[in-house]
Amino acid sequence: MASSWCRKATSLVVFGLMGVTGTGIYDDYLxxxxCSTKAIAKARNDPRLMRMIGDYVDQGPWYEATMDTAHEGHSATCRFPVHGTHGSAKLCVRAVRYEERMSSQFYYVWPGQGQWxxxxxxxxxxxxxxxxxxxxxxxQDP
Structure with a gap:
């Protein structure tokens, strides 16, 4: 009887930790x-970048990207490759989120909330x- 209760409690803890970890990964993805969507939109409208790497600017492979958040999720730094018809580049973005996030004592409840x-x-x-x-x-304007 006690081992059955222990197994149930252990599985509940494991699933809870998986949920918290999954929420963190999902928040980072959002x-x-x-940030990358805003950066790509701005890069596609810059004639200097288009002259250097080509006409159509598109995001490169996800596995070459890096991201870091700080200040309790209110600032982010992203680096990711982009490529065009003539070459490639790496975009570096630093962004902040000014809106308050709803959070609990343990973790953020609403992932991806706010505008960057x-x-x-x-x-x-x-x-x-x-x-x-x-x-x-x-x-800066070209």
Whole structure:
């Protein structure tokens, strides 16, 4: 009888931890998706970047992307590759979320909540046969 109760309690704890971990992963995915979507839209309208890497700017493979959040989920830093018809670049985004998030003592209840404002958006374009990269600030008007 006691071992049956122990198994049920253990499985409840394991499923609870899986739920908290899954919510964290889903929240990170939503943050990355919101930031990268805004960054790609801005990059597609920049003539300097289009001149360097080509006409159609599209996001590269997800496994080369990085993301980090800080300040209890109110700031994010994302880096991900983009490619065009002539070449590729890496977009670097730093964004903040000003709206309050509903949270519990243990974890955020509403993942992905709030709107992100980009503070920094730059494209790093590697140069062939050179060690330097060209840095384009995409938030400034061309």
């Amino acid at each position: 943050v990355f998706k919101q 404002e980009m503070l920094v958006l730059e494209a790093l374009i590697p140069q062939p046969n050179k060690e330097d990269t060209i840095r384009i600030d995409l938030l």
